[in-house]
Amino acid sequence: MRKYRYLLSFTITFSTILAFQSDGWLSFATVMYAFGILPLLELVLPADPSNFSDSEETILAKDKLFDFFILAAAASQFVLFGYFLLNIATVDPSQLTFWGRSLSFGVHTGVMGINVGHELGHRVEKWMQRIAMGLLSTSLYAHFFIEHNFGHHKNVGTPHDPSSARLNEPIYSFWLRAVSQGIISAYNIEKNRLQRKKLPVFSVHNLFLILMLVQTALLIGVYAIFGKTVLLAFLLSATTGFLLLETVNYIEHYGLTRRKVSDRRYEDVNVTHSWNSDHIIGRSVLFELSRHSDHHENPYRKYQILKHYDQSPQMPTGYPGMMLLTLIPPLWFYVMTEKSINYMEISKEELLRKFNERSRTTLMDTLHIQYTDVGPDYLVAEMPVGPQVHQPYGVLHGGATAALAESVGSAASALHIDRNTQQVYGIEISCNHLRSISEGKVVATAKAIHLGRSTHLWEIEVRDTEGKLISHCKLTNMVVSKRN
Numbered sequence: 001m002r003k004y005r006y007l008l009s010f011t012i013t014f015s016t017i018l019a020f021q022s023d024g025w026l027s028f029a030t031v032m033y034a035f036g037i038l039p040l041l042e043l044v045l046p047a048d049p050s051n052f053s054d055s056e057e058t059i060l061a062k063d064k065l066f067d068f069f070i071l072a073a074a075a076s077q078f079v080l081f082g083y084f085l086l087n088i089a090t091v092d093p094s095q096l097t098f099w100g101r102s103l104s105f106g107v108h109t110g111v112m113g114i115n116v117g118h119e120l121g122h123r124v125e126k127w128m129q130r131i132a133m134g135l136l137s138t139s140l141y142a143h144f145f146i147e148h149n150f151g152h153h154k155n156v157g158t159p160h161d162p163s164s165a166r167l168n169e170p171i172y173s174f175w176l177r178a179v180s181q182g183i184i185s186a187y188n189i190e191k192n193r194l195q196r197k198k199l200p201v202f203s204v205h206n207l208f209l210i211l212m213l214v215q216t217a218l219l220i221g222v223y224a225i226f227g228k229t230v231l232l233a234f235l236l237s238a239t240t241g242f243l244l245l246e247t248v249n250y251i252e253h254y255g256l257t258r259r260k261v262s263d264r265r266y267e268d269v270n271v272t273h274s275w276n277s278d279h280i281i282g283r284s285v286l287f288e289l290s291r292h293s294d295h296h297e298n299p300y301r302k303y304q305i306l307k308h309y310d311q312s313p314q315m316p317t318g319y320p321g322m323m324l325l326t327l328i329p330p331l332w333f334y335v336m337t338e339k340s341i342n343y344m345e346i347s348k349e350e351l352l353r354k355f356n357e358r359s360r361t362t363l364m365d366t367l368h369i370q371y372t373d374v375g376p377d378y379l380v381a382e383m384p385v386g387p388q389v390h391q392p393y394g395v396l397h398g399g400a401t402a403a404l405a406e407s408v409g410s411a412a413s414a415l416h417i418d419r420n421t422q423q424v425y426g427i428e429i430s431c432n433h434l435r436s437i438s439e440g441k442v443v444a445t446a447k448a449i450h451l452g453r454s455t456h457l458w459e460i461e462v463r464d465t466e467g468k469l470i471s472h473c474k475l476t477n478m479v480v481s482k483r484n
Contacts, residue, residue, distance in 0.1 A: 003060075003304070006069045008284040012111045013076045019104035020087045027100025030107045035320055038281055042318035047278035049308040057305045066304045070119055070287060074131050077112040080105065081138050088233040089226050102233045106240025109139045111286065114245045119287055121145050122299055133211060137218060139241035142211035143186035150193075151185045152249075153299055157258035157273045158266050163249040164256070167337055170329040171250055178246045244323070251275060251322045252292045255340025256313065259375075259415075264451075267415065271297050271309040272347045278308055279318030290319050311350060313343045348374060355411055364407050367400060371411065372443075379412040382443045395436040401462055401471045402431050404444045409458035409475035412446040416456065417479055424456065424477045431473040437464050446475075454479050 012030060019029040052060060060066070084105045091098045117135035120128045121144075129145070136142040147162070155161035162181035165174050190208040191201050199205045223231045256273050258266040277283070277290035288295075288303040293312035295301065315322050316335065325332050355371040367389060373380035381404065383389070389400035406426050413424040442462050450457040455478055462471040 003063070003065060005280070005284040006066070006287060006304075008281070009069070009073055009111065009287060010076065012108055012285065013073075013080065016080060016104050016108040017083075019101050020083065022100075023095075023097045025096070025100065027097045028104060029100075030104035031100075034107050034111070035324055038285065039318070039321035039324060041281050042279040042321055045280060047314075048280045048283075049278045049310075051307045052305060060304050061302055063304070066302065070116055070303070071131075073112050073116045073287070074120065074135055077109065077116065077135055077138060080108060080112075084237065085222065085226055085230055085234070089230050091229075091233075093229055093232060098233065099236070102236040103240055106237040107244065109237055109241030110244030113138045114141060114144070114241055115248075115286055115289055117145070118148065118289070119303055121149060124300065137211070137215055138238070139245075140215050140219075140235075140238040141242040141245065142215055143183055143208060144242075144245070145211070146189055146208055147182050147186035149299075150189050151182075153269070153296065156253060156269060156296060157256055158260075161253075163246070163253065165250045165254040167255040167340060168333055171247060171326040171332070172329075174250050175243055175246055178249060179242065247323050247326055248289070248319065250326055251315070251319065254336055255344070257344065265416070269296050271312045272343075272350070274312070275315050276308070276312040277315040277318050277322070279315075282318035282320060286319060290315075313339070359407075363403060367403060369404055369407055371408070374415070379408055379415065379446045380443060381408040381411070382441050384441045385437050385439055390438070395438045396442065396470070398431065398433050398471075401433065401442070402429055402473065404442065405429060405431060405446075405460040405462060405471070405473035406475055408444045408446045409460050409473075410477060412448070412458060413456045413477045413479070416448070416451050421482055422479055423482055424479055426475055427455075427478045428476040429473060431471050433471045435464075435468060435470050437470055440465055442470055449474075452479075 012034065015030040015033040019027050022029060084101070088098065088101055088105075091101065093099075113135045117132040119132075120135070121132035123129065123132075133142050133145050136144050152161055152163050155164075157164055162178045162185055165171075169177075187208050190206055194201050194203075194205055197205075202209065204210070219231065219234075222234050252274050254275065256275070258269065258273055260266050271293040274292040274296045276293040279290065282290050288306045291306035291308065293309055294307045298306075316339075325335060351374055352371050355374075359365050359369065359371075367383055369381050369383045371379065371381045383400070383404045385396050387394075389397055391397040406429050409429075410424055410426055417424060442464055444460050444462045446458045446460045448456065449459050455476060458475045458477070460473040460475060461469060462473065463469055
C-alpha cells in the first residue's frame with residue numbers, strides 16, 4: 001500500500017478546486033494547506049529514512065503505476081490551467097478572491113506543474129520531456145528544462161550555478177540572481193550546443209528561442225481571449241510558481257559547495273552536495289523531490305526508488321516548513337548557516353576517513369600512514385618514525401619516505417579524476433633527502449604542479465613536526481581508463 005501514498009499529491013489539486021469555488025479568505029485554500037497544515041504535520045510525524053531492498057527497487061522501477069501517478073499529476077495541471085483562466089475571468093482584481101485564487105493556482109503550478117515537469121524532464125523518453133516543457137510553460141519557466149538538466153546538474157555547488165544559494169545569502173536577493181542568471185545560463189547553454197554542432201544560433205534548432213516563442217504566444221493568446229485581468233492573474237500565478245521553485249532550490253543547496261580540485265574542474269557531484277529531507281508527507285506530495293541528495297548523484301533514477309544516505313546533510317523539517325523559514329532571513333541564518341559550515345567540515349572529515357579506510361591491509365597500513373588534511377589544491381598525510389622505518393644507521397629510510405610521498409601524491413590525483421571511469425598509477429618518483437630524522441613523525445604535503453588529461457605531476461614536501469624540510473619529492477602519475 002505504500003505506493004498509494006503518492007495520491008497525497010492530489011490533495012493539492014483538491015484544495016485548488018476548493019479555492020476556485022470559494023470567496024474571501026477561503027480562496028487561499030491551497031496556500032493555507034501547503035504552508036499551514038503540511039508544515040504542522042511534518043513537525044509532528046517522524047521522518048522515514050528507510051530504503052527498499054535491491055530486489056524491491058528492481059520491481060518498483062518497472063511498475064507503470066508510478067508513471068500513471070506522475071502523468072495524472074501533469075494532466076491535473078493542464079486541466080486546472082484552463083479552469084483557472086475561465087474561473088478567474090469573472091473575478092475583479094480589487095477583490096481578495098482574485099488574489100486568493102491566483103496564489104492558490106500558483107502553488108498548484110509549483111507542485112503539479114514545475115515539480116512534475118522536473119521529474120518528467122529527467123526521463124529519457126522524448127514525449128515525456130515534451131510534456132515537461134509544456135508544464136513548465138504554464139509557469140512561464142520553460143527555460144528551466146535546459147538550465148536545470150544541462151547547467152544546474154553540472155554546476156551545482158559551484159559559483160557557476162545560479163540555483164545554488166551561498167552562505168548568508170537572503171532568499172530575496174537569491175530570487176533575483178537565480179531567475180535572471182538562470183535565463184541567461186539557459187540561453188548560453190543552447191547557444192554553445194548549436195555552435196558545437198556548427199548550426200546557426202538564431203534558427204529553428206534553438207530550443208531556448210522556441211520555448212520563449214511558445215510562452216510569448218501563450219501570453220498573447222491569454223490576453224486576446226480573456227483580456228488583461230486574466231493575463232494579470234496568469235502572471236501572478238506563474239510568478240508564484242517559479243518563485244516556489246527557486247525557494248526549493250535555495251533550501252536544497254544552501255551553503256553546500258564542491259571543492260575545486262584544479263583550475264578546470266570541481267570534485268564530482270555526490271550525495272553530500274544537497275540537503276535531504278525524509279519527512280514522509282513532503283516526500284509523498286512532492287514525488288520524492290525532498291530525497292534530493294540521491295537525485296543529484298543519480299539524476300535518471302525514478303522518483304519512487306530514490307534513496308536515503310546517512311552521509312547526506314539532513315534538513316530539520318520538511319520542505320514546506322523550510323520554505324517558510326527562508327522568508328525570515330535572520331531566523332533562517334540562525335538555524336542553517338552553522339549547520340552548513342559544520343556539515344562542510346564533516347564532509348572533509350568524511351573524505352579523510354574514506355582515504356584512511358581504503359589504506360587498511362595495504363603498505364600504507366603497514367607504515368601507519370594517515371591522511372590528516374585536504375583542501376582544494378593539497379593533501380596531507382603523516383607517518384610515525386621509529387625502528388620499523390629505519391635504515392641500518394638508525395634514521396628514516398629513504399624508501400619509506402618515498403612510499404609516503406607516492407601514497408599522498410597518488411591519493412591527491414584521485415581527487416582530480418572521474419573515479420567512476422578512471423584510475424591513477426605512479427610511473428616515476430624522485431626524492432632528494434635533505435635531512436635525517438630518527439623519531440617522531442614526518443608530514444607530507446602534496447601540491448599539484450601539472451594536472452593534465454593523461455598525466456599529473458606532484459610536488460611533495462616531507463617535513464618534521466617543527467617544519468624542517470626532510471625530503472623534497474616529485475611524483476608523476478598516469479591517468480588511465482578503468483577496464484570493464
